[in-house]
Amino acid sequence: xxxxxxxxxxxxxxxxxxxxxxxxxxxxxxxxxxxxxxxxxxxxxxxxxxxxxxxxxxxxxxxxxxxxxxxxxxxxxxxxxxxxxxxxxxxxxxxxxxxxxxxxxxxxxxxxxxxxxxxxxxxxxxxxxxxxxxxxxxxxxxxxxxxxxxxxxxxxxxxxxxxxxxxxxxxxxxxxxxxxxxxxxxxxxxxxxxxxxxxxxxxxxxxxxxxxxxxxxxxxxxxxxxxxxxxxxxxxxxxxxxxxxxxxxxxxxxxxxxxxxxxxxxxxxxxxxxxxxxxxxxxxxxxxxxxxxxxxxxxxx
Amino acid sequence: xxxxxxxxxxxxxxxxxxxxxxxxxxxxxxxxxxxxxxxxxxxxxxxxxxxxxxxxxxxxxxxxxxxxxxxxxxxxxxxxxxxxxxxxxxxxxxxxxxxxxxxxxxxxxxxxxxxxxxxxxxxxxxxxxxxxxxx
Numbered sequence: 546x547x548x549x550x551x552x553x554x555x556x557x558x559x560x561x562x563x564x565x566x567x568x569x570x571x572x573x574x575x576x577x578x579x580x581x582x583x584x585x586x587x588x589x590x591x592x593x594x595x596x597x598x599x600x601x602x603x604x605x606x607x608x609x610x611x612x613x614x615x616x617x618x619x620x621x622x623x624x625x626x627x628x629x630x631x632x633x634x635x636x637x638x639x640x641x642x643x644x645x646x647x648x649x650x651x652x653x654x655x656x657x658x659x660x661x662x663x664x665x666x667x668x669x670x671x672x673x674x675x676x677x678x679x680x681x682x683x684x685x686x687x688x689x690x691x692x693x694x695x696x697x698x699x700x701x702x703x704x705x706x707x708x709x710x711x712x713x714x715x716x717x718x719x720x721x722x723x724x725x726x727x728x729x730x731x732x733x734x735x736x737x738x739x740x741x742x743x744x745x746x747x748x749x750x751x752x753x754x755x756x757x758x759x760x761x762x763x764x765x766x767x768x769x770x771x772x773x774x775x776x777x778x779x780x781x782x783x784x785x786x787x788x789x790x791x792x793x794x795x796x797x798x799x800x801x802x803x804x805x806x807x808x809x810x811x812x813x814x815x816x817x818x819x820x821x822x823x824x825x826x827x828x829x830x831x832x833x834x835x836x837x838x839x840x841x842x843x844x845x846x
Numbered sequence: 847x848x849x850x851x852x853x854x855x856x857x858x859x860x861x862x863x864x865x866x867x868x869x870x871x872x873x874x875x876x877x878x879x880x881x882x883x884x885x886x887x888x889x890x891x892x893x894x895x896x897x898x899x900x901x902x903x904x905x906x907x908x909x910x911x912x913x914x915x916x917x918x919x920x921x922x923x924x925x926x927x928x929x930x931x932x933x934x935x936x937x938x939x940x941x942x943x944x945x946x947x948x949x950x951x952x953x954x955x956x957x958x959x960x961x962x963x964x965x966x967x968x969x970x971x972x973x974x975x976x977x978x979x980x981x
Contacts, residue, residue, distance in 0.1 A: 578895045716893050724886035724896040738853055742894045762858045822948055824856030
């Protein structure tokens with residue numbers, strides 16, 4: 546049985562009148578990659594900040610390595626690597642000073658690994674942070690986040706606004722963290738194909754709540770995407786049993802629906818249609834269907 | 847190793863890897879005794895979580911397509927002439943036929959229509975190759 550790394554139980558958090566987290570429960574075990582998805586403002590960053598002890602839970606409990614990150618920040622943060630979307634780095638420092646500064650907090654700092662990464666990224670150690678491009682800042686932040694070989698790597702929208710080369714560097718860091726003696730990664734991203742490739746486990750948030758949570762392959766198996774052909778043409782999507790979202794028009798419609806498929810098949814049949822093709826839905830299709838963002842949402846589903 | 851991942855076809859990634867390695871081994875493109883890339887290398891190449899590769903290799907080992915050697919890597923077993931290769935050949939052709947039938951259905955062809963087209967096309971190809979040899 547793998548060790549529990551993160552154990553968040555029923556935490557809630559409000560900012561003013563806005564409910565940022567609403568009874569969120571989340572667990573992570575050693576050696577896996579956890580993908581966190583949701584629209585902007587869904588609560589992903591707020592959840593991650595609770596893991597880092599940057600926010601205190603108003604109700605519920607947060608345990609990381611079986612410690613409270615607010616009461617024992619050193620005990621938690623020394624074992625954690627963190628990269629945020631804003632990449633809040635001290636502007637006035639040089640790259641090598643940032644490395645020394647970060648190293649001071651982390652007894653497990655691997656100087657050779659840090660050098661290797663700086664070389665790979667072709668980062669000039671004598672450059673000031675404020676002189677770096679957006680991509681180079683992300684790379685510098687990444688080295689600072691992983692060079693102490695953290696047991697838990699937390700990445701908040703690490704790929705946001707970056708080009709393909711730096712995005713690959715970040716994905717490589719995730720792979721290395723997990724492949725080398727089974728450490729744990731949790732990352733949030735709006736790039737669903739990235740999450741689908743990199744995650745063992747996916748958590749979907751919407752308006753402060755966890756709306757979907759499970760092993761990626763299990764989550765995907767729960768949803769199907771089918772193409773349906775009807776005898777008669779429909780101007781508006783017909784209301785089908787267990788359908789979450791429909792796109793198309795006339796006689797051909799593409800439907801994202803939940804299982805069991807038999808219920809769906811019968812419903813299609815009673816509308817004078819047949820399923821032409823059916824497969825597991827992709828994470829993107831599930832996400833859009835669940836977020837009700839598909840062009841033709843089915844209200845009564 | 848020449849493997850590509852397609853997120854749009856709805857097949858779990860580990861399964862796509864399993865299917866493609868099976869195919870490469872059955873077709874001889876992966877020779878018996880050849881070593882598969884280490885988990886980390888393939889994960890980096892395909893940009894997938896290493897656990898997906900672990901799962902794919904485990905399934906390939908359980909199916910007898912590869913074998914692991916203690917302290918080293920995973921190696922391709924000789925599956926070219928085993929019953930497994932026949933199952934695999936059958937599976938590959940069935941997949942092709944399934945998608946052909948789905949496409950045909952979409953275009954309002956019956957299965958009999960498809961059979962007729964297959965026979966016609968074979969006749970055309972045979973005529974062509976006879977013409978080639980006569981030249």
